[in-house]
Amino acid sequence: MIRAWLVMLLFVSSLSWAAQSSYEFDSDAQRESFNRLTAVLRCPMCQNQNIADSDAMIAHDMRRKVHQLLQDGKTEDEVIAYMKARYGDFVYYEPPVTIGTIWLWLIPLIFIACATIIVVKRRKPQVSADMAEQLAKADEILRQDKS
Amino acid sequence: MKKTWLVVIPVMLFVLVAAFLYSGLSSDPRQLDSQITGQPFPEFLLPDLMEPEKNYTQAALKGEVTIVNVWGVWCVTCAVEMPYLTHLKETEGVRFVGLYFDQDLDPDNGTKTLNRVQQEVTELLSRYGNPYAFNIFDVYRDTSLDLGVTGAPEHFVIDREGIVRMHHVGDINERVWMNKIGPLYQRLTGREEQNAQGAGR
Structure with a gap:
């Protein structure tokens, strides 16, 4: 029984880790934008992770940039274009045709x-x-x- | 007739797939297309690492062919390449400008003071040699992001007009210099012509 609980705890802790973020948002819509964007932008350093999952420094910086750009009133497309201009098509999980x-x-x-x-x-x-x-x-x- | 196709089509498919996979063997997934090559160096306004009251803009990189070296004391490869960079500076007069960023100096919840960083930098440079004309401190790592930097060390060859001519990910060693960066550097500085003329005489 205790073991089952421990296993469950394991999942709980990893979930809260994924959701952890110190960023503050003006609105729920903005928070959703942030979550969406960090899920579709790919970390250039650890290549099979998105920037929401990755703990690489570059992913931290990109998350901060995404947050900052959203705060500046940029749309999601503009944020993606911004990242693409710097890291290429590679950085976005949806390749261009x-x-x-x-x-x-x-x-x-x-x-x-x-x-x-x-x-x-x-x-x-x-x-x-x-x-x-x-x-x-x-x-x-x-x-x-x-x- | 039908029988020959039954043989030819699978063989053709096999050859195509094999060729595709074979080309994949030697391709490096970390080799990203640099977006900055051919573009002017991004605009910035950043302090000197050692004298924070002094500020630089992208104009500081113009006028002379410059190699911008993205580095930090926490990066082992950077320390490894330092003696060779110093050697290049001393023998070939290459102008290196450091774009310094610190990993531990998280702008949001910083743990490291500037003094501490300066101390570590001085210590490292006195041990391995100092190739830099000066070091720009990329405090928030914004300029690194603008350049498409993914780690350290990375190098950007900038021509006299401030245009990025090459983005090299990884260290500069003798082999890289001889085969990749050196030839471009010579061409940009126009030294190749001088050498050729000198040889002709």
């Missing part, structure tokens, strides 16, 4: 299209005359077995 990245969307579609064509074409296997004869024979044997 370019010749190079369009394949991320196209390849799965092409794959599905090809697979569909193949499946549809193969649906009716053509049974050769020889094979049909053998199948008929087999069916007959089966029927005889049953009766």
Whole structure:
């Protein structure tokens, strides 16, 4: 029982850690903007974390900057543009559609299209005359077995 | 006919995927495209690290080819490269300007005093050599953010007009200088031509 509680406590503490922030906001809307932005901006240092999760110094600085820009009345898009101007497209989890990245969307579609064509074409296997004869024979044997 | 396609298509796919994955083997995910290269150095107004009453703007970087070195005493690689930077300053007259930022000096809940930072810097530079013309103190790390700095050390080669020509992430050692930064530096300072003329005579 105690063990179960301890395990639960573990989750509680990590949750509160994620939510911990010393920033003050003018409004709830601004706080939501901040939470949204820090979740979609990627830490350039620890590359598989967003800046809300990362404890790298650069992530701290970027969070502070996001907060400051929001306080200055910048919109979410402007904050993202600000970060992109400094750290490149890399910093935003949604890649822009370019010749190079369009394949991320196209390849799965092409794959599905090809697979569909193949499946549809193969649906009716053509049974050769020889094979049909053998199948008929087999069916007959089966029927005889049953009766 | 159909049979050949059944062989050719998978082989082609395999080759394409293999080529793609092979190129991925040697690509460094930490190598980000620098956004600042080709742009003027970001505007700033920051104090000197040693004499805080003295202020610098981006104009301080103009007029001479300069290498801005982003560093801090807490950064081990920075200390490692210090003797080589000093060597470059002494032998080739390279102008290094430090953009200093401190990790522990969190602007929001600071724990370290400026005096302490200055003391540590003096100590480190007296031990490993001082390549810097001067050190700019990036108090809130805003300028580092404007430059797209992700850590330390990082270097920015600035031409005479104050345009960033190269962003080098990591330390400068002999190999990096010979292959990457040195040639650009020589070109920007125009020393290459002088050398070529000298060799021609």
